[in-house]
Amino acid sequence: MYKVTRETLISDVLENCPEATGLFQAIGMQCVGCAMSEGECIEDACAEYGVNADLFVEKLNAYIAKKG
Numbered sequence: 001m002y003k004v005t006r007e008t009l010i011s012d013v014l015e016n017c018p019e020a021t022g023l024f025q026a027i028g029m030q031c032v033g034c035a036m037s038e039g040e041c042i043e044d045a046c047a048e049y050g051v052n053a054d055l056f057v058e059k060l061n062a063y064i065a066k067k068g
Contacts, residue, residue: 003061017064
C-alpha cells in the first residue's frame with residue numbers, strides 16, 4: 001500500500017492517488033497541479049497554509065487506505 005510522509009512530494013501523492021486533490025484543496029491549496037506544487041513536499045505545503053503536517057499526513061494516509 002502507498003503511504004505518504006511529511007517529506008512526500010505532492011506530485012507523488014497525486015500520481016498515486018489523484019482523488020486526493022480534494023484534500024489539498026480543502027486546506028486552501030487551489031492550484032494543486034501547478035508547477036510550484038510539483039516539487040513541493042507535504043510538510044512545506046502545510047507550513048504555507050498553516051496546517052498541522054502530521055494531522056494532514058494521517059488524513060491523507062487514511063484516505064489512501066480507504067481508496068486502496
